[in-house]
Amino acid sequence: MDYSKQIQDIAAKLFADGKIDVFVGYRMNGFDDNQVPVVITDPKEVSTLVFTEKSVFNLSNYLKADHTRNKRAGLVVKGCDSRSLNLLLTESQVKRDRLYIIGIACEGVVDDKGQKMQNCIECIVPDAVVYDEMLGNPQGRKDYIVNADIKALAEKGLVERREYFEEIFENCIRCNACRHSCPLCYCAKCCIDQETASLYNGSNTASSAFHALMTWSLHLAGRCVDCRNCEKACPSHLPLHLLHKQNEKVIFENFQNHLAGVEEGERGAFYKYSLKDPDDFIM
Amino acid sequence: MSFSTFVTDKAGLQKMYEAIISKHETYAPVEKFGKYDYKKVSSLKECDPDSPIAETMSVKSLFFPRSSKIMKYEATSAGTSILETDQDPLTAQRVVLGVKHCDARGLQVLEAVNKWDYIDSDFLKRRENTVIFSARCDKAGTHCFCTSLDYDLENLDALDIAVVNGAEGKIYLQARTERGETFLKEKLEKSTMYNVQSTNDESEMKKQYVAFTASFRLKMDYKDINEKMAKRFDSPAFEEASRNCVSCNTCAFICPTCHCFKISDEKIKDTGVRYKSYDSCNNVYFTLEAGGHNPRPAKYRRWRQRSMHKFVYYKERFGVNLCVGCGHCAISCPVNISIFDVVNHIASTPVGS
Amino acid sequence: MEEVKDKIVSIEKPELLAPPDWKPVIVGILCNWCSYAGSDLTGTSRTQYPPNIRIIRVPCSSRVDPWFIIKALQTTADGVLISGCHPGDCHYISGNYYARRRFLVTRELLKMVGFHEHRVQFSWVSAAEGAKFAQVVKKVTEDVVKLGPLHLYKKENFNK
Numbered sequence: 001m002d003y004s005k006q007i008q009d010i011a012a013k014l015f016a017d018g019k020i021d022v023f024v025g026y027r028m029n030g031f032d033d034n035q036v037p038v039v040i041t042d043p044k045e046v047s048t049l050v051f052t053e054k055s056v057f058n059l060s061n062y063l064k065a066d067h068t069r070n071k072r073a074g075l076v077v078k079g080c081d082s083r084s085l086n087l088l089l090t091e092s093q094v095k096r097d098r099l100y101i102i103g104i105a106c107e108g109v110v111d112d113k114g115q116k117m118q119n120c121i122e123c124i125v126p127d128a129v130v131y132d133e134m135l136g137n138p139q140g141r142k143d144y145i146v147n148a149d150i151k152a153l154a155e156k157g158l159v160e161r162r163e164y165f166e167e168i169f170e171n172c173i174r175c176n177a178c179r180h181s182c183p184l185c186y187c188a189k190c191c192i193d194q195e196t197a198s199l200y201n202g203s204n205t206a207s208s209a210f211h212a213l214m215t216w217s218l219h220l221a222g223r224c225v226d227c228r229n230c231e232k233a234c235p236s237h238l239p240l241h242l243l244h245k246q247n248e249k250v251i252f253e254n255f256q257n258h259l260a261g262v263e264e265g266e267r268g269a270f271y272k273y274s275l276k277d278p279d280d281f282i283m
Numbered sequence: 284m285s286f287s288t289f290v291t292d293k294a295g296l297q298k299m300y301e302a303i304i305s306k307h308e309t310y311a312p313v314e315k316f317g318k319y320d321y322k323k324v325s326s327l328k329e330c331d332p333d334s335p336i337a338e339t340m341s342v343k344s345l346f347f348p349r350s351s352k353i354m355k356y357e358a359t360s361a362g363t364s365i366l367e368t369d370q371d372p373l374t375a376q377r378v379v380l381g382v383k384h385c386d387a388r389g390l391q392v393l394e395a396v397n398k399w400d401y402i403d404s405d406f407l408k409r410r411e412n413t414v415i416f417s418a419r420c421d422k423a424g425t426h427c428f429c430t431s432l433d434y435d436l437e438n439l440d441a442l443d444i445a446v447v448n449g450a451e452g453k454i455y456l457q458a459r460t461e462r463g464e465t466f467l468k469e470k471l472e473k474s475t476m477y478n479v480q481s482t483n484d485e486s487e488m489k490k491q492y493v494a495f496t497a498s499f500r501l502k503m504d505y506k507d508i509n510e511k512m513a514k515r516f517d518s519p520a521f522e523e524a525s526r527n528c529v530s531c532n533t534c535a536f537i538c539p540t541c542h543c544f545k546i547s548d549e550k551i552k553d554t555g556v557r558y559k560s561y562d563s564c565n566n567v568y569f570t571l572e573a574g575g576h577n578p579r580p581a582k583y584r585r586w587r588q589r590s591m592h593k594f595v596y597y598k599e600r601f602g603v604n605l606c607v608g609c610g611h612c613a614i615s616c617p618v619n620i621s622i623f624d625v626v627n628h629i630a631s632t633p634v635g636s
Numbered sequence: 637m638e639e640v641k642d643k644i645v646s647i648e649k650p651e652l653l654a655p656p657d658w659k660p661v662i663v664g665i666l667c668n669w670c671s672y673a674g675s676d677l678t679g680t681s682r683t684q685y686p687p688n689i690r691i692i693r694v695p696c697s698s699r700v701d702p703w704f705i706i707k708a709l710q711t712t713a714d715g716v717l718i719s720g721c722h723p724g725d726c727h728y729i730s731g732n733y734y735a736r737r738r739f740l741v742t743r744e745l746l747k748m749v750g751f752h753e754h755r756v757q758f759s760w761v762s763a764a765e766g767a768k769f770a771q772v773v774k775k776v777t778e779d780v781v782k783l784g785p786l787h788l789y790k791k792e793n794f795n796k
Contacts, residue, residue, distance in 0.1 A: 029619050030624075031425055031426075031500065032425065034619075036527065036618045036619045036620075037527055037618050038527055039526040039527055041523075041526075057617065057618065061529060062529075067529070067582070150748075153748065154748070158647070158648060158750060158752060159648065159649075159650065159750070161748065161749065161750045162648045162649070162749070162750025162751075162788065163750075164750075165748075165749045165750050166750070166788075167315065168316075169789065171315050171316065171318075171320070173349055173536055173561075174349070174350075174560065174561075175531070175532045175533050175536040175561070175563070176531070176532055176566075177531035177532055177533040177536075177617065180529055180530055180531035180532065181529050181531050181617050191703060193566075193568070194545060194547065194562075194566075194568065200547050201547075201549060201791075202350065202545065202546075202547025202548075202549065202558045202560045203350040203352075203547075203549060203556070203558045203560060203792065204348075204349035204350035204560055204561075205350070205792065206789055207710055207789040207790060207791050207792070208350075210706070210710065210749075210788075210789035211706055211707070211710055211789075214702075214706050214745065214746075214749070215702065215703045215706050217745065218702035218703075218706075218738075218741065218742055218745065219702070219703075221741050221745075222737075222741075229617065232617055233529075233531055233533065233617035235318070235340070235533050235536065235537050235615040236315075236316065236318050236320070236340075237316040237317045237318045238316060239316065242748075243745065243748075243749075246744065246745055246748045247741050247744075247745060250740060250741050250744045250745075251737075251741060254740060255737060269737060269741075270734065270737055270738055270741075271734075273730060273733035273734050273736075273737060274733075275723075275733070277733065277736055277737055277740075278740065279723065279736045279740075279760075281739075281740065281743065281758065282736060282739065282758040282759060282760055283757065283758065283759035283760070283772055283775070352792070549791055549792060551711055551712070551791060556792050
């Protein structure tokens with residue numbers, strides 16, 4: 001999967017035609033064969049753009065207001081990235097007419113060590129769902145698979161699960177990198193970051209991490225697209241996907257097979273309801 | 284002043300570590316989810332004093348904790364009272380194994396600010412009561428550039444005992460401070476247990492150091508960096524350098540010398556605990572004032588602040604470079620931005636451009 | 637409520653015993669129009685129910701952010717009860733439809749992370765169901781008594 005040349009040509013043309021102020025893509029990191037995001041404003045840098053199976057980071061993160069405020073942007077999105085972009089559009093965080101979107105029919109990306117990433121093995125929506133131009137051969141939607149780690153955890157007993165998650169919460173250092181690297185976390189007054197000072201849990205304890213990670217994942221439930229930006233950013237390598245995939249499973253199985261961001265204009269799972277939603281667990 | 288040097292082998296070193304762990308409160312890199320963090324250990328099996336550079340968090344958290352309770356209070360209609368917290372008394376001696384040279388240097392650099400306008404006795408007491416064993420830094424990591432900066436790695440006295448590889452499986456233990464000398468001498472009184480011999484021959488240690496220095500991918504021309512950066516405060520290159528940053532706070536949290544903190548209260552009904560916990564100047568709201576004004580709303584301003592603090596302000600005030608060249612910011616950054624690249628690039632741009 | 641006689645352990649951490657005088661704390665978040673009014677009716681009808689519940693009134697069950705449940709569990713609560721209007725009877729038409737989606741996901745996530753499923757319970761109680769409210773509170777309290785005190789992720793200085 002190598003669309004480097006095509007993307008360089010498209011970006012060059014967009015700059016030449018004056019259609020964009022900034023282009024968000026990937027470049028080689030300069031010291032090994034992995035890639036990092038790059039935000040280009042100078043058309044001369046277009047030749048550094050690449051796209052291969054090492055293009056991992058979800059670039060729609062850069063469309064949050066902090067990064068490309070009031071700028072017209074061109075960007076490259078894979079299947080999952082385009083779903084989070086779709087949600088940003090639906091939630092009025094970015095204007096469609098300011099974007100030129102290059103969608104990729106993604107064949108899966110690999111991590112730093114060259115292993116195919118878990119979310120790509122279990123991918124349901126490989127093709128970009130919103131784009132101005134599509135590169136690659138669309139494969140169509142795949143069947144939903146329950147995440148392997150969630151399946152394994154569901155079989156363990158209560159105390160075992162509690163011990164496992166206690167270790168995760170104890171190792172969180174409360175840096176909030178997960179929340180900043182997530183494209184869908186754009187609240188100006190974030191409930192897990194210090195902006196909401198009166199309610200903030202400032203200590204670095206398991207209790208504080210429990211509050212942050214649980215509340216964060218529940219606020220993302222029904223919107224998370226499993227791009228793994230959060231896991232990649234976490235300096236303690238916490239397996240954050242466990243929380244998100246658990247929510248995704250419950251939502252898919254109980255709310256009419258809902259998947260975040262696949263339809264244009266569709267909001268997250270918690271912004272809709274059905275009369276058929278289960279409530280037999282409610283007394 | 285020269286201190287003692289001893290030579291042993293891998294088996295002897297293991298035995299010595301095990302003896303230390305069994306008799307002293309010992310901290311060492313413990314692996315969890317693929318990352319090594321300094322935790323208290325009760326046996327050598329739990330930890331790895333030679334943990335990989337790229338996966339090891341900073342030892343700073345043992346001296347400047349990620350969050351510490353500074354006060355407990357009770358506020359009722361009858362009045363307010365301050366209660367004691369149950370922070371550790373910091374009086375017992377403890378040992379830390381496997382500390383990278385740059386990490387130890389970071390602690391040394393931080394002493395200046397902790398003795399400045401406010402004497403942070405917690406930090407200083409913790410350092411005073413800790414014996415630091417170095418890791419066997421053999422080969423530079425991808426992002427390391429410690430040898431380029433303003434400290435002497437070969438004779439680094441930021442650590443108490445240097446552990447250095449020699450030829451043919453020999454391992455040298457060299458005391459670098461009084462504290463280290465006393466500790467080592469006490470430990471090695473019965474030197475037959477650890478197959479240790481005293482030595483005056485430092486030639487192999489020097490050879491190892493030369494080989495180590497040659498293994499660096501990154502070398503910075505440090506000579507005038509501080510002056511160059513000082514002149515480039517208004518450089519538009521900061522905007523370009525910070526464009527890919529996502530302001531995630533990770534770099535400040537894992538940096539061996541970042542020391543910004545925030546104070547927050549956690550209150551339930553009438554009682555509360557006041558915590559001091561890590562903060563990052565890269566955070567969008569770091570400089571947000573109570574009145575709503577934020578002097579550093581734009582990313583490039585925050586990046587400029589960070590780079591200048593690391594390479595200009597601290598040097599101007601305390602005479603030492605704040606950045607110690609460990610490269611952890613680049614390793615942990617989700618988009619691999621390295622302060623080495625940023626500073627080199629900006630220092631090479633023309634002034635006033 | 638009778639005194640806890642047998643040895644009760646904290647079910648998520650079976651090595652921890654409940655103190656002999658332990659009484660559970662249930663945090664109840666009730667919607668103003670149905671459940672809160674229903675609980676009022678229970679009171680005026682003089683129907684007895686366990687006094688362990690502390691009630692918080694919200695305008696609608698959909699006001700309940702999962703954060704409230706997390707916060708309650710982090711502080712004094714051993715159990716949480718959330719109650720709203722029956723589906724179709726919400727004062728704000730559809731609030732409880734949104735709420736029940738959130739309830740399910742929150743409950744499943746808490747279960748996954750190691751909380752027993754009876755720690756957080758939900759009910760639909762209308763303004764006329766004074767008797768039902770008493771039954772619901774009795775059930776939740778009995779369930780939580782069996783589970784023992786919650787000792788998971790409590791904030792540093794919580795005290796009962």
